[in-house]
Amino acid sequence: MVDVLAGYDLSGQVAVLTGAGSGIGKASALTLAAAGAIIVGGDIDEAAAQATADEIRDSGGIASAVRTDVTSRAQVDALIDSAVASHGRIDIMGNIAGIPHNKMVAEVTDDEFERILAINMKSVFYGCQGAIRHMIPQGSGNIINISSGAIDTPAPTLACYAMTKAAVAMLTKTLATEVGPEGIRVNAVAPGVIHTNFSRHNYTDAEGNEDPERVEKYKKRFGSMAPLRRVGEAQDVADTLLFLCSTGASFMTGQILRPNGGAAMPW
Numbered sequence: 001m002v003d004v005l006a007g008y009d010l011s012g013q014v015a016v017l018t019g020a021g022s023g024i025g026k027a028s029a030l031t032l033a034a035a036g037a038i039i040v041g042g043d044i045d046e047a048a049a050q051a052t053a054d055e056i057r058d059s060g061g062i063a064s065a066v067r068t069d070v071t072s073r074a075q076v077d078a079l080i081d082s083a084v085a086s087h088g089r090i091d092i093m094g095n096i097a098g099i100p101h102n103k104m105v106a107e108v109t110d111d112e113f114e115r116i117l118a119i120n121m122k123s124v125f126y127g128c129q130g131a132i133r134h135m136i137p138q139g140s141g142n143i144i145n146i147s148s149g150a151i152d153t154p155a156p157t158l159a160c161y162a163m164t165k166a167a168v169a170m171l172t173k174t175l176a177t178e179v180g181p182e183g184i185r186v187n188a189v190a191p192g193v194i195h196t197n198f199s200r201h202n203y204t205d206a207e208g209n210e211d212p213e214r215v216e217k218y219k220k221r222f223g224s225m226a227p228l229r230r231v232g233e234a235q236d237v238a239d240t241l242l243f244l245c246s247t248g249a250s251f252m253t254g255q256i257l258r259p260n261g262g263a264a265m266p267w
């Protein structure tokens with residue numbers, strides 16, 4: 001019989017993940033670590049990235065954290081270089097860090113436009129460039145970029161966010177054509193509505209604390225728009241990343257996978 005589970009064994013593979021301190025990045029770090037991967041997590045929130053690494057180490061895994069502002073090419077390079085210096089290689093690069101943005105086009109200032117481009121778009125380019133620098137000589141590698149369901153559904157206030165995520169999708173597809181012959185796969189994940197800190201503004205009170213009643217309302221409202229009748233959890237997206245790291249995805253590149261309950265980005 002084919003040993004299908006062996007394809008999910010990531011023992012010895014080195015994974016660099018940005019945004020590892022929260023939500024999808026944290027769940028992905030814990031999930032890939034549970035499958036045996038060595039995790040090097042970057043986040044602008046150093047304490048949060050450290051907490052993720054501690055949780056992995058406490059469970060017997062191998063992990064470290066590096067404070068990384070993904071808007072800085074030098075810091076993204078330093079994150080990747082630290083993984084290669086410590087572990088000799090980089091097998092998986094997950095460009096996950098990102099922020100939401102909701103504003104009508106007419107109201108967007110130059111500063112916030114530059115900020116969203118830097119955090120959500122340029123960072124992914126830096127992560128891809130930094131990773132392939134090592135992966136091409138290795139002759140192997142697996143890059144996973146986080147796009148968004150916002151690329152599928154035009155909606156008011158999402159222009160800047162959707163632009164950055166569409167750019168990530170196109171970078172993914174284009175880079176896949178460039179580095180496929182080098183043995184490197186490049187795919188993107190475009191989640192629908194996922195319950196993480198990203199969407200906190202939907203259900204926090206005036207002091208910024210989570211209001212359980214509003215959380216339920218948010219889940220009901222967005223969940224009701226999806227054919228699967230729920231919002232996603234970070235684990236749903238982490239599981240998609242795990243699949244992309246498995247041998248089950250070894251013939252997939254340039255693809256956009258959509259864990260979204262059947263609804264791209266309801267509004």
Ligand SMILES: NC(=O)c1ccc[n+]([C@@H]2O[C@H](COP(=O)([O-])OP(=O)(O)OC[C@H]3O[C@@H](n4cnc5c(N)ncnc54)[C@H](O)[C@@H]3O)[C@@H](O)[C@H]2O)c1
Nearest residue numbers: 019021022023024044069070097098148193194196197198
């Ligand atoms: N939650 C959703 O509904 C949803 C849907 C589609 C796509 N996404 C995308 O998923 C990715 C992860 O989001 P999440 O839902 O886990 O949100 P999250 O807020 O829980 O996590 C985002 C992480 O990115 C980090 N970060 C922010 N700015 C950074 C910077 N400049 N440098 C380094 N790290 C930085 C934050 O500190 C945080 O740990 C983002 O790219 C987001 O756009 C989220």
